[in-house]
Amino acid sequence: xxxxxxxxxxxxxxxxxxxxxxxxxxxxxxxxxxxxxxxxxxxxxxxxxxxxxxxxxxxxxxxxxxxxxxxxxxxxxxxxxxxxxxxxxxxxxxxxxxxxxxxxxxxxxxx
Amino acid sequence: xxxxxxxxxxxxxxxxxxxxxxxxxxxxxxxxxxxxxxxxxxxxxxxxxxxxxxxxxxxxxxxxxxxxxxxxxxxxxxxxxxxxxxxxxxxxxxxxxxxxxxxxxxxxxxxxxxx
Numbered sequence: 692x693x694x695x696x697x698x699x700x701x702x703x704x705x706x707x708x709x710x711x712x713x714x715x716x717x718x719x720x721x722x723x724x725x726x727x728x729x730x731x732x733x734x735x736x737x738x739x740x741x742x743x744x745x746x747x748x749x750x751x752x753x754x755x756x757x758x759x760x761x762x763x764x765x766x767x768x769x770x771x772x773x774x775x776x777x778x779x780x781x782x783x784x785x786x787x788x789x790x791x792x793x794x795x796x797x798x799x800x801x802x
Numbered sequence: 803x804x805x806x807x808x809x810x811x812x813x814x815x816x817x818x819x820x821x822x823x824x825x826x827x828x829x830x831x832x833x834x835x836x837x838x839x840x841x842x843x844x845x846x847x848x849x850x851x852x853x854x855x856x857x858x859x860x861x862x863x864x865x866x867x868x869x870x871x872x873x874x875x876x877x878x879x880x881x882x883x884x885x886x887x888x889x890x891x892x893x894x895x896x897x898x899x900x901x902x903x904x905x906x907x908x909x910x911x912x913x914x915x916x917x
Contacts, residue, residue, distance in 0.1 A: 779845070791861075794844045
């Protein structure tokens with residue numbers, strides 16, 4: 692299947708800091724998705740991007756669909772304790788029937 | 803609405819034992835999926851279904867079987883468990899709406915350990 696590589700794999704930050712993470716693919720995607728997984732829960736969709744160059748916000752989260760269509764970026768501003776979790780990028784393939792997920796970025800907030 | 807539910811939440815099996823994981827959704831979704839999540843590997847698709855009575859293989863189907871006898875339920879079976887199947891299993895569902903993307907809704911997961 693298609694591979695999505697996320698970086699960094701993990702982040703340790705202090706509350707209030709801004710966070711940036713990215714996702715790259717060897718293939719072109721027409722849709723980019725960002726999911727968050729809280730500890731002990733299933734992933735939940737945060738943001739969906741449908742157009743190259745698109746910039747979309749959801750509260751303190753902002754995601755961008757890369758111009759090449761092979762990458763996407765997620766920024767979190769002024770992090771708070773509830774931002775802790777694993778962030779996954781994902782993209783649909785085979786029409787919209789299936790998703791391929793990135794390897795995840797684990798965010799930890801240091802007290 | 804309960805959304806997507808999974809049973810059991812935790813299970814420990816011995817090598818060679820069999821078990822079935824149950825996924826249920828009350829959103830009348832057509833599509834259902836089973837994923838496994840392993841450290842550093844994200845979520846990988848095991849099997850999926852595009853409607854009642856249909857199933858299809860995903861990325862890592864070996865050692866698993868599935869059935870979708872009712873629209874709201876999707877069962878994942880392990881006939882002879884192996885330690886390599888130790889993982890967290892997630893079920894998801896989505897509705898085909900003709901949009902650029904149909905959001906997948908995930909259950910809370912089942913943590914399976916095979917000793």
